[in-house]
Amino acid sequence: MKQMLWILCLLSLWPIEHAFSQINPVEITYTNNADKKEYTFQYQNNTYIDYAVKLNFSNLQGGTCTCSLPYVGSVSTGKGSLFTLKPSQDNQGISFRFSYKYQKGRLLNKPPKPYIYLFPFSKIQAHRANQTQNILELIAGKKVTDFYGMSFQMKKGDTVFAARRGIVSEIKNEFDTHAEGVWFSSNTNFVEIFHQDGTFGKYNRFKKGTILVKEGQQVEAGEPIGVVADDTFEGNMLVQFTVYYLDRAKAFIDTGHSFTYVIPTFYSTTTPAGVVLQQGAFYTSDFPESIVTQEMTKRELKKWKEAKQ
Incomplete structure (x- = not known):
């Protein structure tokens, strides 16, 4: 049952190309x-x-x-x-x-420079983190060498926060909570955000009707973007997070996958300089001003501070 539920969780971690249907992008x-x-x-x-x-x-x-x-x-x-x-x-x-x-996506010749992300959960308590597998590994046994995904244990009603500033590039907000015992589904709600350096951050498994942002909206780091889905994995709600970019060497190759994944570094209260997640470890979040505003211009920073007063 453990592996079945992972499949339910991880399918939508694969980036979707040509997502706009009503008008040519x-x-x-x-x-x-x-x-x-x-x-x-x-x-x-x-x-x-x-x-x-x-x-x-x-x-x-x-x-x-x-x-x-x-x-x-x-x-x-x-x-x-x-x-x-x-x-x-x-x-x-x-x-x-x-x-x-x-x-x-934006064609990138090489991985972007290192960046410190915020954890996508509140700072009320510590959350457990796990590295996830790609859906092709679970179903077909095909190894995806550069795949990197994360999941964070949440509680019912928990808010998901933006780990980084960016523009909301895609939203899926139409699927209900899955019935107990469902072992496979691609029908999960998500928010995808396009970052300044050309990477995407994808947050997966939102409760239907709770997403707080819309496509085209600029979202600031630490801003709430929705509520985690009620579906459980061994009694725990999960939010999943991946960071990836369009790799020039892989783009427009019909037989391959065009995106390369990034291993993010996160701000932690115990490691302000940034930490790479360890399997099964617990982390405490915080949203310090220096991290929230690191991609703002001087004018944007001034406006942001005035709005907080």
Whole structure:
């Protein structure tokens, strides 16, 4: 029964790509400069966070690109230019066909710099932490070498707090508490937050209707984001937390997983310089101003302090 409940808990720790369904997250168009016979490609990012795009040309004739092809790059929210196709010879026309793909996240060439996170639980009492396994390891016996996930024991009605500042990139808030004895389900509620350095933090297993933030909202470190689900694992409620980023070396490879996981360092009252979780250990949380505000500009810090007065 122990392994069955872990499967229920861990499935939604796998990051979901192409999560927006009603509108394309990213749209690629181009404009024609008839005088120069050039084509400039632009993007429209309709989301709140960075996305990666890949453009392929299947039949480019008479022209060259101001970039390397296929084009692979990150695009921020809103509109912008990507590159220009220019004629290979003066007064020569260009013909082409193109297609594109997109993936959620900012392409990173290497892991981000170390960062000290807050624990996602209150400072009222100590909480037990455990490292979790990937769902593919439990079901198919496939080892995911870089997977790293955490779970923290909670109590019914406990609030989950943001471990780091960021923009809410995705929310799932529609699934009810699972019936007793359910051993496998992908239907769990979560909050995903996009961080300043291009990483994501995903908080999994919220009670339906208790999520306190919305997509596109900026959340500060230590801010409450929801209430843990009532489902139990050996008598304990759990909140799960993973940190990951879109790895340039893995992006747009259909047969693989595009995200690389980060092993976070947490602020602890006993280890202010940061601690990496130990299996089964208990930790006490705190939200010191120096950690909460570490990514704020001077103007943001001043505004934040004024709001607290």
